[in-house]
């Protein structure tokens with residue numbers, strides 16, 4: 001095996017390890033802030049700025065991304 005091929009192999013292994021670490025971290029931390037209401041749990045009226053309703057996409061601004 002040439003040195004270039006070894007370098008490429010090491011790079012691929014590092015990328016795979018990084019992806020595995022991201023996946024493991026995501027599976028261990030399933031809770032996330034709701035993007036629709038940015039974690040407030042409130043959906044503001046576009047017409048009346050002081051009026052709001054509970055965000056229909058989450059419960060209290062927290063989303064469980066684990067299916």
Ligand SMILES: [Zn+2]
Pocket residue numbers: 034035036037038039041042055056057058059061062
């Ligand atoms: Zn929400």
